[in-house]
Amino acid sequence: MSNNIRHSGKALALLLGVSLLLTGCIGTAQQDEKPSIVVTTNILGNVVQNLVGDQAQVHTLMPPNVDPHSFEISAQQAALLHDSDLVVSNGLNLEEGQQHQLDAVDEAENNHFVASDHFEVLEVAGSNGAADPHFWTDPAKMIQVVDALHQQLKDLPGISAEQLASDTQGYRAELTELEQQMTASFAQIPEQSRALVTNHHVFGYLAERFGFKTIGAVIPSGTTLASPSAADLASLAEAIRSSKVPAIFVESAQPDKLARALADEAQVEVQIVELYSESLTPPHQGADSYLQMMQVNTERITHALRN
Amino acid sequence: MKAQSYSLTAVLLSAVLLAGCAASPSATNDDSAVEPADHGAVEGAQEMPEAPLHLVTVDASGTSGMLDLLTDEETELSELKNIQNLQTEGRYLFADTGAGVDIVDSGMWSWNHTDHFHYYRGTPQTVGHLDGEGPAQIIGGPLSTAGSTGVYFPKTGRGILLKNSELAKGNVSEQFTTQASPHQGLLTPLGEGAITSEAKSETAPAQVQYLDAEGHPVDGANAPCANPSDATQTAAGLAIACEEGILVANEEQPGHPEFELVKYPQGTTADERVDQLEHRKARPVVAGLAGERGAWVINTRDLSMNRIMEDQNLLKVTAVGDKDGNVVAVDASGRVLVYSTEAGKTTGVSKPVLQETVKNPQALASTNLVVDAQRAYVNAPAQKRVFEIDFADSARIARTLSPQIDPTWMTQVGN
Numbered sequence: 151m152s153n154n155i156r157h158s159g160k161a162l163a164l165l166l167g168v169s170l171l172l173t174g175c176i177g178t179a180q181q182d183e184k185p186s187i188v189v190t191t192n193i194l195g196n197v198v199q200n201l202v203g204d205q206a207q208v209h210t211l212m213p214p215n216v217d218p219h220s221f222e223i224s225a226q227q228a229a230l231l232h233d234s235d236l237v238v239s240n241g242l243n244l245e246e247g248q249q250h251q252l253d254a255v256d257e258a259e260n261n262h263f264v265a266s267d268h269f270e271v272l273e274v275a276g277s278n279g280a281a282d283p284h285f286w287t288d289p290a291k292m293i294q295v296v297d298a299l300h301q302q303l304k305d306l307p308g309i310s311a312e313q314l315a316s317d318t319q320g321y322r323a324e325l326t327e328l329e330q331q332m333t334a335s336f337a338q339i340p341e342q343s344r345a346l347v348t349n350h351h352v353f354g355y356l357a358e359r360f361g362f363k364t365i366g367a368v369i370p371s372g373t374t375l376a377s378p379s380a381a382d383l384a385s386l387a388e389a390i391r392s393s394k395v396p397a398i399f400v401e402s403a404q405p406d407k408l409a410r411a412l413a414d415e416a417q418v419e420v421q422i423v424e425l426y427s428e429s430l431t432p433p434h435q436g437a438d439s440y441l442q443m444m445q446v447n448t449e450r451i452t453h454a455l456r457n
Numbered sequence: 458m459k460a461q462s463y464s465l466t467a468v469l470l471s472a473v474l475l476a477g478c479a480a481s482p483s484a485t486n487d488d489s490a491v492e493p494a495d496h497g498a499v500e501g502a503q504e505m506p507e508a509p510l511h512l513v514t515v516d517a518s519g520t521s522g523m524l525d526l527l528t529d530e531e532t533e534l535s536e537l538k539n540i541q542n543l544q545t546e547g548r549y550l551f552a553d554t555g556a557g558v559d560i561v562d563s564g565m566w567s568w569n570h571t572d573h574f575h576y577y578r579g580t581p582q583t584v585g586h587l588d589g590e591g592p593a594q595i596i597g598g599p600l601s602t603a604g605s606t607g608v609y610f611p612k613t614g615r616g617i618l619l620k621n622s623e624l625a626k627g628n629v630s631e632q633f634t635t636q637a638s639p640h641q642g643l644l645t646p647l648g649e650g651a652i653t654s655e656a657k658s659e660t661a662p663a664q665v666q667y668l669d670a671e672g673h674p675v676d677g678a679n680a681p682c683a684n685p686s687d688a689t690q691t692a693a694g695l696a697i698a699c700e701e702g703i704l705v706a707n708e709e710q711p712g713h714p715e716f717e718l719v720k721y722p723q724g725t726t727a728d729e730r731v732d733q734l735e736h737r738k739a740r741p742v743v744a745g746l747a748g749e750r751g752a753w754v755i756n757t758r759d760l761s762m763n764r765i766m767e768d769q770n771l772l773k774v775t776a777v778g779d780k781d782g783n784v785v786a787v788d789a790s791g792r793v794l795v796y797s798t799e800a801g802k803t804t805g806v807s808k809p810v811l812q813e814t815v816k817n818p819q820a821l822a823s824t825n826l827v828v829d830a831q832r833a834y835v836n837a838p839a840q841k842r843v844f845e846i847d848f849a850d851s852a853r854i855a856r857t858l859s860p861q862i863d864p865t866w867m868t869q870v871g872n
Contacts, residue, residue, distance in 0.1 A: 215504075371508065371831050374831045374832065379850035379855070382831065382847075404528075
């Protein structure tokens, strides 16, 4: 993979970012001549880091493996937000627990880049017009956000426009390559198998971009799997039968038990595949960068649905 | 419990040293580094894909443990001796000994984010002991990591509002205390403050009064309510069982609750009034026994009250609050009954699986019926079993569980 170096750079940046949250270090950050950028989600944090390299201090608020919907920030992190040169957030209510602090950033008229201002927003399937914030599952949308970010970043004090343009170009090329990889990979899946039966609510943009149907399913709770009734499995079994897919992409505490229950009680043979959804992992744990997360998910979807 | 996050912090600290932040004296104060807010990511706890449901059982000798309903694994908990009543708000266990309350943190909880949930699994720990005289009335709040839990001792009139954020850290710490003349009453959290009961006096009728976060009564924030016997938090307000009916308190504006009374129908006798309010945690549909003839189903959202199964002598009842309006009950012959308020009829009756238990007053006294979204659980102390009931499938006994620690007392945590 072309981004090995980037990985280690990112890991260090993450360490620095979080360590700066220690009260004693905020002062140091302010003395630093580099501009300070605070990013809410770790996915956007990774993207911003790729654009600015070491030209800025990138502070990612959300640690790895955290659901952005439920994450809330500490008083120290709120102070960091307040003192930064630029705040980057996802928008569309993804950062529910931080909205209060983000509103304060806007009230103070601080520099605030909201990713969702820069692409065409989709509605959550089956909702009453609720906006879907999970744009990153479509790399084309991420490219639009990167282009808009470029414009915002170049005006920050201490940023070399030349270096930024070159780094942005480089990362943009990787995103374009990702998009091509995904298109080529999904092309291996027969048309009729392009369905994501899932209890994740994050793959709407991916589905729209690459021609998948998404079929929501109620996953029976683990406690029912020891002795399930037909009713417990009805919704999921019906979704699998009607879409005729060989694999489903659900988050379950006990995927093996669920697969067995489906086979025994509903006579449905299906593979259960896990995907990364809303957060990067810690370094070297499978999805420690946006590009890797997307590549792994693509491979898993294609592998599961192509036969 | 905190080992994992501390080791991470240690890595971060060394990164700080390398980065040249060592001059800062407060850089060693690792607690402040990634301190979580009220909820969301919590130090030492792992976010789970679904509710970490466990059955807690305590045997007659006080040995206590919990059974993981997903994996069947059992974990030992600290001893809870001389239990007269075992309660939980979904995470903490409150073992009432009749001379104070022992508190244990199961480490399992769900966090209600209004339109969706987050699930956490931490490490169980002993929280501590709260002194008191006589039985305690304990009412939890909607969230186990924020807000408070109310404990009231009718014998002495003393009330203690415990801080949930401290319980989560393993400390028994009060937000404030109250002192009333001894009466059947309660102290229950509501928003930042609490509601306390006041007995009838020469100058005022029996009522409930809202107290602010410091414990000061807020003018005009009260409602008539005699001898409140129980209260519970629902998504549509706090429900309080008063002699007059079910009083529902809501905080449209924080600090200024409004009260609405759902009255008993005319002709309801004293022994038909609700003693205990039971339901699936947070759901707006609540059930209570109507003496020896059926049960009441109260909806705190539309403020309705209906009597069901009037021809049945029920001993236990609770409401699921699902789309079928399922209500689960145990009758005097030891059968489990399921009634659907949507269908308006009984949809399932089990064999008399609790026959031995209902005939034994001592066993019946510690029998508890609980529900989650998919299953109901009832312990049969006389038979050393817990029955798992699929209420959506004609009261089918899905599993008969025999925890290693006999279920003299039983409750469910993780929800």
